[in-house]
Amino acid sequence: MDTNTIANRLGTLLLATAMLAGCAKHAYESPAETSVKTTESYLTVKPGSGSDAGGGAKADLGVLLAYEHQIRIRMPGERIAARASEVQAACNSGKFGACAVLGMSQSGGDDPSATVQVRIVPDGVDKLIGLASKGEQIAERSIQAEDLATAVRDNSLRQDRLRKEHARLLEFQDRKDLKIADVMTLSGRIAEIEAQLQAAEQEAAQQQRRISTQLVTLTFQTTRAQENTGEIGQAFKDVGSIVTGVVAFMIRAFAALLPVAVVLFVLVVVIRRIRRARRKS
Missing domain, CATH: 3.30.70 (Alpha-Beta Plaits)
Incomplete structure (x- = not known):
């Protein structure tokens, strides 16, 4: 075997050894390193995602x-x-x-x-x-x-609507080509809107007062013990009024039945005389 052949085989053997070492390192990577990489991948969360939805921030329920x-x-x-x-x-x-x-x-x-x-x-x-x-x-x-959120919102919308309508009517009122009848109609409507706006503002102030303070x-x-004692004492005091009430009721009942008793007595006397007269005859 010549020198060139030996050198080629040695180079091939070294290359294979290096590849096997790299594969073994990747296959036998430590569990700790794998865990760290996995944790880092899960901690990388985009802002506004579900992971931070349950943070310490208080939820705004929108209640007043x-x-x-x-x-x-x-x-x-x-x-x-x-x-x-x-x-x-x-x-x-x-x-x-x-x-x-x-x-x-x-x-x-x-x-x-x-x-x-x-x-x-x-x-x-x-x-x-x-x-x-x-x-x-x-x-x-x-x-x-009591939740006043809906009432406050509706009142605010009503005030905005009234203010806009009031501003438009004032613009119409400034026109020079209006007739007297139109001016009178506009003036009446403006006064009506101003009264409604004042009532809405008073209602808003009352709502704010109820929200900012407490009743x-x-x-x-x-x-x-005192309450029971007072009830017993009151019961003794009521005895006189109860007796008086009963006596008054009996007097009224006697007065109501007296005419009926007189009529019955007269009827009995008449019937007895009639019977006596029949017996004699």
């Missing part, structure tokens, strides 16, 4: 809620009036933020009670309830919310 709170507080009757006045004073002074007293009523006697209704900013709701129920029992608390109704009542 008007909250109303109903709180019933039980406490000793002798402290009800003072506590109601304290709540009213705190609201009027703005102690817990902007607040307005919408109504207040009190009743005394054996079963005193009081009701205070206010409209207050959201941050002051819990503070005002805490003042009202300080050291006392909250017997009942309920929260209701709180505080009802103060006596404790269960």
